[in-house]
Amino acid sequence: MDFNSLGLIEPILKALAQQGYTQPTPIQQQAIPILLKQQDLLGCAQTGTGKTAAFAIPILQLLYQQKQHVPGIKVLVLTPTRELAIQIDESFAAYGQNTNITHTVIFGGVSQLHQTNALKKGVDVLIATPGRLLDLMSQGFINLRHLQIFVLDEADRMLDMGFIHDVKKVIVRLPEKRQTLFFSATMPPEIQKLANVLLTNPAKVEVTPVSSTVDAIEQGLFYVAKQDKNKLLIHLLKDPALVTALVFTRTKHGADKVVKVLHNEDITAAAIHGNKSQNARQNALSNFKNGKLRVLVATDIAARGIDIDDLTHVINFELPEVPETYVHRIGRTGRAGNTGIALSFCDADEKTELRDIQKLIGKTIPQFTGHPYPLSPTAQPSAPAAKPHQRPNFKSRGGNSHNNTQDRNGRRSFGGGRGERK
Structure with missing residues (x-):
């Protein structure tokens, strides 16, 4: 199936061709026809499935085909983080470049002047984070009485990050008559309850379950003492086959410390977290995308929405407390049909987190032994070990190179998006 078979209009097909995309992902194949019929949608999809395009493309078409122009905001996309909001806005710009649909993005942490100036000019599509949206609504800059479509993206992340009450404050201000699109990678009870309230006879699209997501990614586990994690990271980065790495820490302070250690070893790196300016x-x-940095160190919140098709490695410097976050993290690699590699460090205090992660993904992560900084055997739980003294193979299976994002037929497929601690 290609995009031509989805009933899309020429301006959007032209934009997709200009981006080099011809083959829709499974969620796009399923969701686009549903949304063009103006049905409500419940989408269960992991990061990296092409979810943003699955809603942005049909929304642009519905707006473009309206015979009578109605002033005011017609589409609201609510998303948990600045980075994800920016990338969704960029997607609307890319897919809508041959239309006259206007859009803007608002988020906290920066001056509101540029954002309010854009709102004063009038926009069709508004992408927003909850806090800044409520703030500008209270100041009178935003009116949603003409809203036609509401998109709630990453609903489970909203819950994890403590934004769910802000989301509910937004919902009560929406017109009752609207089309609603609800996306969540997981469906805990509170999220299911919210979906039941928001949606009317929704179509349900579910793609890429957790097990399938992680099966496409080579995973490896290193048991290592907490004080030796920096040394192990440097040891791994000495291998030139490890081209780029997105390294995850739990805290902002931890991210900064890792970057400092890497700089001392002349490894190009930078940290992104909530204490950093937006610029x-x-x-x-x-x-990082253009190759000037080899390593990007991030907290989970700051990494939301990072979309890099040819990222070769994800390294969990610290395991996440929420097991679903592990899937979100490693889903940053192995995109667009490529094989990715995810390496995780586990110290004596993280065995509970490891157990919960392995329970979620339904498999035991293979252990690398023989590295220079092993955890004491008495603290090391049992796990299927790789061959003694085996060094991780940093080259992806199937010969995928760092820049290979095409399928066997030469067609490009595309996909892809808890509070931080100091």
Whole structure:
């Protein structure tokens, strides 16, 4: 199936061709026809499935085909983080470049002047984070009485990050008559309850369950003492086959410490987290994408929405407390049909987190032994070990190179998006 078979209009097909995309992902194949019929949608999809395009493309088409122009905001996309909001806005710009649909993005942490100036000019599509949206609504800059479509993205992350009450405050201000799109990677009880309230006779689309997501990614586990994690990271980065790495820490302070250690070893790296300015975060991400940085160290919140098709490695410097976050993290690699590699460090205090992660993904992560900084055997739980003294193979299976994002037929497929502690 290609995009031509989904009933899309020429301006959007042209934009997709300009981006080099011809083959829709499974969620796009399922969701686009449903949304073009103006049905409500419940989408259960992991990061990296092409979810943003699955809703942005049909929304642009519905707006473009309206015969009578109605002033005011017609579409609201609510998303948990600045980075994800920016990337969704960029998606609307890319897919809608041959239309006259206007859009803007608002988020906290920066001056509101530029955002309010854009709102005063009038926009069709507003992408927002909950806090800044409520703030500008209270100041009178935003009116949603003409809203036609509401998209709640990453609903489970909203819950994890403590934004769910802000989301509910937004919902009560929406017109009752609207089309609602609800996306969540997982469906805990509170999220299911919210979906039941928001949606009317929704179509349900569910793709890429957790087990399938992680099966596409080579995973490896290193038992290591907490004080030796920096040394192990440097040891791994000495291998030139490890081209780029997105390294996850639990805290902002931890991210900064890792970057300092890497700089001392002349390894190009930068940190992104909530204490960094928006410009600093965007510059770091840009430098990482264009190869000026080899390592990007991130907290989970700051990494939400990072979309890099050819990222080769994810390294969990610290295991996450929420097992679903592990899937979100490693889903940053192995995109667009490529094989990715995810390496995790586990110290004596993280065995509970490891157990919960392995229970969620339904498999035991293979252990690398023989590295220079092993955890004491008395503290090391049993796990299927790789061959003694085996060094991780940093080259992806199937010969996928760092820049290979095409399938066997030469077609490009595309996909892809808890509070931080100091």
